Amino acid sequence: MEITDQMLSAYIDGELELFEVEIVEEQLARNKGLRDHVDRLNAVNSLLNQAFSIEKDVPEKLCKLVENSRVDLENVTAFRSKKEKSQKKSSNFYIPTAIAASITLVLGVMFGYWTQSTPEKNELDAILVSNIDGHSELYDVLENSPSSTSVKLIGRDNQEIMIEPLLSFKSVNGDYCREFDIHDSNKALAGIACREADATWRLEIIVASDTQPSADGKYQLSSGQDKEALDYVARNLMSNGPLSKTEEADLIARQWK
Amino acid sequence: MRTTVDNIKSELIDLLPKLRRFSYSLTCDSTLGDDLAQATVEKALRNLSKWDGSRPLKFWVFKIAKNIWIDQLRAQKVRGNTENIENLSDSMKDHTQADMETTQLLNEVKNKMRELPEEQHVVLVLVAIEGYSYKETAEMLSVPIGTVMSRLSRARTTLVKTFDQIH
Numbered sequence: 001m002e003i004t005d006q007m008l009s010a011y012i013d014g015e016l017e018l019f020e021v022e023i024v025e026e027q028l029a030r031n032k033g034l035r036d037h038v039d040r041l042n043a044v045n046s047l048l049n050q051a052f053s054i055e056k057d058v059p060e061k062l063c064k065l066v067e068n069s070r071v072d073l074e075n076v077t078a079f080r081s082k083k084e085k086s087q088k089k090s091s092n093f094y095i096p097t098a099i100a101a102s103i104t105l106v107l108g109v110m111f112g113y114w115t116q117s118t119p120e121k122n123e124l125d126a127i128l129v130s131n132i133d134g135h136s137e138l139y140d141v142l143e144n145s146p147s148s149t150s151v152k153l154i155g156r157d158n159q160e161i162m163i164e165p166l167l168s169f170k171s172v173n174g175d176y177c178r179e180f181d182i183h184d185s186n187k188a189l190a191g192i193a194c195r196e197a198d199a200t201w202r203l204e205i206i207v208a209s210d211t212q213p214s215a216d217g218k219y220q221l222s223s224g225q226d227k228e229a230l231d232y233v234a235r236n237l238m239s240n241g242p243l244s245k246t247e248e249a250d251l252i253a254r255q256w257k
Numbered sequence: 258m259r260t261t262v263d264n265i266k267s268e269l270i271d272l273l274p275k276l277r278r279f280s281y282s283l284t285c286d287s288t289l290g291d292d293l294a295q296a297t298v299e300k301a302l303r304n305l306s307k308w309d310g311s312r313p314l315k316f317w318v319f320k321i322a323k324n325i326w327i328d329q330l331r332a333q334k335v336r337g338n339t340e341n342i343e344n345l346s347d348s349m350k351d352h353t354q355a356d357m358e359t360t361q362l363l364n365e366v367k368n369k370m371r372e373l374p375e376e377q378h379v380v381l382v383l384v385a386i387e388g389y390s391y392k393e394t395a396e397m398l399s400v401p402i403g404t405v406m407s408r409l410s411r412a413r414t415t416l417v418k419t420f421d422q423i424h
Contacts, residue, residue, distance in 0.1 A: 049386060052282040058277060062294060066269045179331075
């Protein structure tokens with residue numbers, strides 16, 4: 001039986017079955033290289049515990065925060081009926097009701113407002129569709145523009161529309177996704193779109209942000225709930241954190257393949 | 258009911274030292290770690306109704322900390338701020354010359370931790386520093402045990418390589 005790194009890792013954590021422990025120890029007795037490797041794994045554990053040891057006491061303000069809080073147990077699930085508990089959704093990825101309501105509201109208001117704001121189809125309506133293909137200006141930006149680079153578009157009514165990709169990441173499904181913001185003089189939005197196998201970009205979420213940028217030039221989300229919704233979707237989609245600039249540039253050059 | 262409220266508060270207070278170390282291990286910075294711990298406690302208290310009381314409180318609280326940390330990393334990236342915030346000399350100031358080598362090694366470990374993919378980083382902290390079992394870690398992160406094992410092994414392999422380079 002081959003002793004893998006994963007087995008050795010589980011060995012030092014005491015997570016192997018007894019028969020596996022015997023196999024590993026038999027190999028360790030005969031193989032100095034393996035013994036050295038286990039020593040190094042144990043040394044890393046020891047270093048980690050030294051590096052992150054905390055000597056100071058818990059700050060008093062943190063204890064006070066808990067002590068002085070008003071805890072309301074009315075809604076804690078442990079005190080609800082079994083029937084209520086069994087109604088909990090079991091999917092690994094779902095948007096909580098309150099957040100979903102927020103997104104729906106934003107989408108409804110956004111598309112409704114823009115659709116009704118002019119007799120003709122608004123420029124941003126055309127940009128923000130659920131599947132963004134080669135006919136959309138947003139498509140070009142998502143395909144070709146590096147993060148933190150603003151792209152200015154001129155709408156049919158000569159209104160300026162700015163689109164800025166903020167970051168790129170690989171999703172848990174293996175797709176590449178980009179977070180972006182988009183605004184004209186009246187509206188500002190933040191969203192996430194993921195690239196499909198057919199080379200279109202699927203809009204995962206879009207929420208309203210303030211129309212005026214903050215001091216750092218970035219657009220802040222209008223409400224805490226919208227921020228929570230965007231964070232929630234990003235967190236559940238993101239597999240391993242944002243891509244580096246080099247990784248992103250490489251993917252743009254390879255058309256996200 | 259009053260006793261139960263007291264129990265929850267008491268459990269939260271008992272959890273604070275572990276939460277601080279967990280937060281420190283995620284942020285790799287003691288000040289940012291305390292900020293993360295405080296943000297976690299505030300959010301946990303605000304959202305206690307979302308806690309499934311049939312599951313351990315600490316799992317839920319640690320998951321909140323992990324989520325806030327990931328959101329912060331994303332926000333930092335959006336702001337274009339990816340520099341390490343920790344003042345590396347900070348942890349050196351109380352050490353004599355003889356301790357410098359160890360301190361340097363520990364700082365190397367922290368730097369390498371910062372570079373690990375978030376998911377490997379979290380698993381390594383939960384198992385190697387916080388001492389949770391694979392089963393508990395898998396439950397806390399809602400992933401299969403096999404995923405915990407592979408992420409942990411990859412993280413350790415990366416750190417062992419660093420360790421080898423230093424020695």
